[in-house]
Amino acid sequence: MHPMLNIAIRTVRQAGNIIIKYYETIDSNEYKQKNYHDCVKYIEKETKRQMTIMILKSYPQHQIITESNHEIHTESKNTEWIINALDGNINYIKHFPYFSISIAIRIKGRNEIAVIYDPMRNEVFRAWRGHGAQLNGYRLRGGIVRDLEHAILSTNCSFKINPNITSYLNITQKLLSQCLDFRRSGSVALDLAYVASGRIDGYLAFNLKPCDFAAGELLIREAGGLVTDFNGSNNYFYSGSFISGNARIVKNILTYINSQK
Known part of the structure; x- marks a missing residue:
């Protein structure tokens, strides 16, 4: 496995642990006294912070791009990690269990590695350019519907x-x-x-x-x-x-x- 793919998978799993921990307690009295949107912003910020720490610990020279800092450099000499700490925050607020965490690693203007994690179903979707895509270790080949x-x-x-x-x-x-x-x-x-x-x-x-x-x-x-x-x-x-x-x-x-x- 590519070492950056390994770090990406570890990072989304750790982020998933944080997301699920708060998901299970967000209806507690402590959070009911606060605005749910503010709570989710805090959870997303904390998750993003932990993801950034994990990535930079292994690759301190790499660039991290988030939804609030989304400028992509076509010919960047740096490796770019494009992260989304909580995709589906409205679903998360409403306890609709359909949300995810994602990382794309872009090298010299091309997406080379991708990981999308569904923490509710413990499903890790991953891809490495030229090596195919997998779901929890099983090869993905897309849909077959033609019409x-x-x-x-x-x-x-x-x-x-x-x-x-x-x-x-x-x-x-x-x-x-x-x-x-x-x-x-x-x-x-x-x-x-x-x-x-x-x-x-x-x-x-x-x-x-x-x-x-x-x-x-x-x-x-x-x-x-x-x-x-x-x-x-x-x-x-x-x-x-x-x-x-x-x-x-x-x-x-x-x-x-x-x-x-």
């Missing part, structure tokens, strides 16, 4: 007011009438891990940050899937908008979206 009518799709599309809400809703509405079912689960990283494992057949992303999708992007590719922007190109890393799934599903989504313009 939209049999596909479960997911998205991060928010129904809150934003400048692009109309175009987002138009795209999802078009696909909703074609696919088997549509989901918005609340944890981007975990959804992308599910695409890599075939539990979800396709994912539509809109304006995401690298900490949301960097790990999932590599997982999907190493599981044999595709990730493209809405024009079928690879210019999605900085826009944060893309389509992912197996090759046939991605092609069908692109074809259908473009035919409806």
Whole structure:
């Protein structure tokens, strides 16, 4: 196993222990007297701090990028660790057990290692460029669904007011009438891990940050899937908008979206 992959797995597992400890006590009288959102911000901050300590202990010269410091350097000479300490914090607040911790390691402008951890199910999704993707040691090969009518799709599309809400809703509405079912689960990283494992057949992303999708992007590719922007190109890393799934599903989504313009 690559030594950085080993550290990444140890780091997300340690972070998962912190997340679960607070998850089990957040309904106690001590926390009921506080604002739940403030509590989760504290938990996320503490988890991020512990992850940073573990990473820098082994690799003190590496750069750590979080959701609040998300500038990615294309030709960076430093190795970049893109971390998300709690992806799905609203789910966490509501005790909806669907959230995750993720790490992507980027070397010379390329995602090389990815780990996504679901602490509630003790599932570790991992990928190493050129060495495939795994779930708890078992090889992942992505989904086999070929047609939209049999596909479960997911998205991060928010129904809150934003400048692009109309175009987002138009795209999802078009696909909703074609696919088997549509989901918005609340944890981007975990959804992308599910695409890599075939539990979800396709994912539509809109304006995401690298900490949301960097790990999932590599997982999907190493599981044999595709990730493209809405024009079928690879210019999605900085826009944060893309389509992912197996090759046939991605092609069908692109074809259908473009035919409806």
